[in-house]
Amino acid sequence: MTIIESDQSHEADVIQPAEPQNSRLSAEFLDEPYVKGLLKKWDMHDGKLQLLAFHYSKHYSKLQLPELIADLFNSAALQQRQVAAKSGDKLQLQGSISGLKLRQVPASETRMDMFDRLLTAEPPVVRQAGQGDIVKCMDEVVDGVQVSDELRRLLLVEDSEHAKLYSSEERGTLLFRLFELLCIGGACCQYEDQLQTYLEVTKRLYKALLSVQKSSSGQVEVTSSVFEVTACSCESGVQLFPCVGARSNMCLVTVDPLRRLLKVLYHAHVPYW
Numbered sequence: 001m002t003i004i005e006s007d008q009s010h011e012a013d014v015i016q017p018a019e020p021q022n023s024r025l026s027a028e029f030l031d032e033p034y035v036k037g038l039l040k041k042w043d044m045h046d047g048k049l050q051l052l053a054f055h056y057s058k059h060y061s062k063l064q065l066p067e068l069i070a071d072l073f074n075s076a077a078l079q080q081r082q083v084a085a086k087s088g089d090k091l092q093l094q095g096s097i098s099g100l101k102l103r104q105v106p107a108s109e110t111r112m113d114m115f116d117r118l119l120t121a122e123p124p125v126v127r128q129a130g131q132g133d134i135v136k137c138m139d140e141v142v143d144g145v146q147v148s149d150e151l152r153r154l155l156l157v158e159d160s161e162h163a164k165l166y167s168s169e170e171r172g173t174l175l176f177r178l179f180e181l182l183c184i185g186g187a188c189c190q191y192e193d194q195l196q197t198y199l200e201v202t203k204r205l206y207k208a209l210l211s212v213q214k215s216s217s218g219q220v221e222v223t224s225s226v227f228e229v230t231a232c233s234c235e236s237g238v239q240l241f242p243c244v245g246a247r248s249n250m251c252l253v254t255v256d257p258l259r260r261l262l263k264v265l266y267h268a269h270v271p272y273w
Contacts, residue, residue: 014055014056014057014058015054015055015056015071015072015075015077015078015262016054016055016056016077017052017053017054017055017077018053018054018055018261029051029204029208030049030051035201035204038197038201041189041190042182042185042186042189042190042191043185043186043187043188043189043190044182044185044186044189044267047082047084047090048084048186048267048268048269048270049265049266049267050081050264050265050266050267051205051208051209051263051264051265051266052078052081052263052264052266053261053262053263053264054072054075054077054078054261054262054263054264055260055261055262056068056071056072056260056261056262057260058071060257062225062257065225065227065255066100066102066227068255068262069100069102069227069229069253069255069262070097070100072253072262072264073093073097073100073229073232074096074097078093078264079092079093079094080092083238083239083240083241083242083266083268084241084242084268084270085242085270086242086243086270086271091238092236092238093234093236093238093240094234094235094236094238095234095235095236096234096235097232097233097234097235098232098233098235099231099232099233100229100231100232101229101230101231101232102227102228102229102230103227103228103230104225104226104227104228105172105173105174105177105226105227105228105252106169106172106173106174106226107173107174107175107210107222107224107225107226107254108173108221108222109173109174109175109206109222110212110219110220110221110222112175112199112202112203114166114170114175114176115179115195115199117165117166118151118154118165118195119132119195121162121165123135123150123161124150125150125151125154125162125165126150126151126195131193131194131196132194132195132196133193133194134149134150134151134192134193134194134195135149135150135151136148136149136150137149137150137153140157142156142157143156143247144246144247145184145247145248148191149191150162151183151195152183152184152191154166155180155183155184156184156247174206174209174210174226174252175202175206177250178202178205178206178209179198179199179202181248181250181267182198182201182202182205183198184247184248185248186248186269186270187269187270187271187272188272205265208263209224209226209252209254209263209265210222210223210224210226210254211223211224211254211256211258211259211261213258223256223257223258224254224255224256224263225254225255225257226252226253226254226255227252227253227254227255228250228251228252228253229251229252229253240268241268241269242268242269242270242271243268243269243270243271246268246269247269248267248269249267249268249269250265250266250267251264251265251266251267252264252265252266
């Protein structure tokens with residue numbers, strides 16, 4: 001995947017928070033009792049996982065998207081939002097943001113078919129009979145994450161029996177990255193016993209982040225560009241993530257150039273101790 005570095009700290013022309021009804025990013029999504037309960041169970045609540053939307057009025061070409069994201073991070077609209085801190089407090093990114101490092105994330109999937117392999121793998125990752133239970137395994141800790149089943153072994157253990165079920169390219173797609181994020185969860189995550197719960201929330205999160213349209217052939221295609229923010233320097237010294245290098249840290253920005261709409265998905269791993 002392409003790595004793009006931007007040291008620009010331009011003042012955004014106009015970047016404003018988008019109203020939910022104008023952004024297709026319903027504020028109710030993460031606040032629905034069912035989803036809210038799952039996020040709390042997965043220790044992704046209380047500001048650790050945030051879904052934001054912003055409109056911009058200045059024109060940016062495709063080659064200027066790193067500049068657009070730099071402008072977003074330097075805008076008052078985003079800096080008013082809070083990021084997580086190790087203490088559990090919430091801080092704000094204040095002052096000039098520079099050294100922004102971006103990685104483009106592939107996002108062309110319009111179906112969930114890639115996860116069907118989890119149901120047909122041998123030996124099984126998920127049992128097809130009954131509720132579709134995830135197969136348990138001996139406990140181990142990998143990258144600070146407790147692994148107690150074959151699904152998390154597939155995601156986290158490089159030489160696991162099922163590691164080659166997905167290629168590195170597939171694992172790098174937005175759809176897979178969101179699925180992995182939800183499966184790993186936060187520091188005190190209580191894992192699900194059935195696969196379907198993870199798939200349901202992954203699908204909704206994926207749809208909330210992206211814009212689509214029908215092509216001339218009638219096929220649905222993704223029109224958003226997706227970037228992962230891997231590093232940035234904040235003048236105030238506040239860090240984007242309180243626990244640098246944690247597997248479940250994620251900051252994604254999706255750009256819809258047709259509607260001049262930015263969406264940000266932020267998740268920070270906050271240590272329990």
